[in-house]
Amino acid sequence: MKSELEYEFQPGSCQALYMPKHPTKLKLASWLILATMLMGLGGMTSVLAGNTHQIKMVAEEVDPTGNLGLFAYRMMQHQVVDSNGNTVDLSGNYSTVATIPGPTIVMTEGDVAEIELMHQFNPDNPKQEHVSLHVHGVHYDKESDGTLKYINLYKDESATPVLSYNYRWIAAPGTTGTWAYHDHNMNSHNGAEDRGLFGALIVNPASGLLLQDINGTGSGNALLSQIQKEFVLYIGDDAFWGMEINNANGVQTALGANPNLNAQLNSDIRIHLIALGTNFPQFELPSYTWIDPGTRRRISAKTIGPLEKHVFAINASQSASYLDTAFSSKLLGMKGQLIVD
Ligand SMILES: [Cu+2]
Numbered sequence: 001m002k003s004e005l006e007y008e009f010q011p012g013s014c015q016a017l018y019m020p021k022h023p024t025k026l027k028l029a030s031w032l033i034l035a036t037m038l039m040g041l042g043g044m045t046s047v048l049a050g051n052t053h054q055i056k057m058v059a060e061e062v063d064p065t066g067n068l069g070l071f072a073y074r075m076m077q078h079q080v081v082d083s084n085g086n087t088v089d090l091s092g093n094y095s096t097v098a099t100i101p102g103p104t105i106v107m108t109e110g111d112v113a114e115i116e117l118m119h120q121f122n123p124d125n126p127k128q129e130h131v132s133l134h135v136h137g138v139h140y141d142k143e144s145d146g147t148l149k150y151i152n153l154y155k156d157e158s159a160t161p162v163l164s165y166n167y168r169w170i171a172a173p174g175t176t177g178t179w180a181y182h183d184h185n186m187n188s189h190n191g192a193e194d195r196g197l198f199g200a201l202i203v204n205p206a207s208g209l210l211l212q213d214i215n216g217t218g219s220g221n222a223l224l225s226q227i228q229k230e231f232v233l234y235i236g237d238d239a240f241w242g243m244e245i246n247n248a249n250g251v252q253t254a255l256g257a258n259p260n261l262n263a264q265l266n267s268d269i270r271i272h273l274i275a276l277g278t279n280f281p282q283f284e285l286p287s288y289t290w291i292d293p294g295t296r297r298r299i300s301a302k303t304i305g306p307l308e309k310h311v312f313a314i315n316a317s318q319s320a321s322y323l324d325t326a327f328s329s330k331l332l333g334m335k336g337q338l339i340v341d
Contacts, residue, residue: 050110073102102199137179237277
């Protein structure tokens with residue numbers, strides 16, 4: 001689907017120098033379309049009457065005393081200011097400890113996020129001097145690529161032990177979708193995404209009409225307002241990592257590795273799959289169907305390339321197992337239950 005192109009338009013970003021993790025999707029034609037859009041956006045971004053998300057996030061070690069070697073993001077503060085200056089504080093919706101995956105940031109097309117990232121690792125470990133936020137799918141200027149100067153030829157866009165770093169993400173028209181964000185700067189220009197520093201950004205459509213229908217029946221685009229729960233499932237090379245968002249109150253719950261997903265009978269839920277590693281996971285959820293985006297095909301399984309995402313909505317009618325049927329993933333026990341009751 002054309003709307004799902006990755007708009008990573010920084011010439012120094014991972015798109016150019018970081019190919020293994022980021023399949024090059026932007027061919028010449030796409031660049032031309034993008035260039036045309038960007039010319040239009042020059043005047044547009046300033047007049048969008050969306051919300052501003054004022055976010056403070058921390059990157060920290062999951063177990064500073066042990067040797068797990070895992071790191072994670074934690075939401076410290078998330079306030080949403082609307083175009084009239086009214087503020088809603090969402091900070092209480094998030095875990096008070098750092099989680100894998102990190103907080104899911106939910107925006108609406110037209111919104112802007114201003115994110116301050118703070119570094120909370122061992123200040124004496126030179127390998128952990130940098131940590132960043134690099135995002136896919138939405139727009140940003142050259143200050144907010146979240147890469148090292150080595151990559152972007154501009155500057156190190158990292159939080160360090162002495163200085164936080166500010167990123168600005170613009171959920172411009174056309175950026176509706178589910179996108180990954182991750183560290184790009186710890187240890188090396190590859191970042192520490194494989195150590196737990198990743199999360200998801202969901203940009204909901206301004207129209208409130210989702211890109212998906214329910215169960216792939218062709219019944220028309222589902223309404224965002226009818227979705228009771230969102231499940232973000234990151235598919236790593238050796239485990240699924242889950243995050244649940246209850247849309248009734250916005251509360252997020254990190255579900256851990258290969259989690260069970262709990263849904264109320266007959267509720268509509270949306271599942272956001274993001275492939276994290278280098279494998280091509282074969283996701284399967286037997287006894288449910290949905291539409292393969294960009295086609296009219298109803299599917300129950302989908303092969304997802306590295307860093308690709310796949311989002312679908314279903315009505316929770318029965319319990320079922322979800323799994324990755326790729327051979328090595330099966331051996332690793334990459335599966336969980338969708339529990340409906
Ligand atoms: Cu990336």
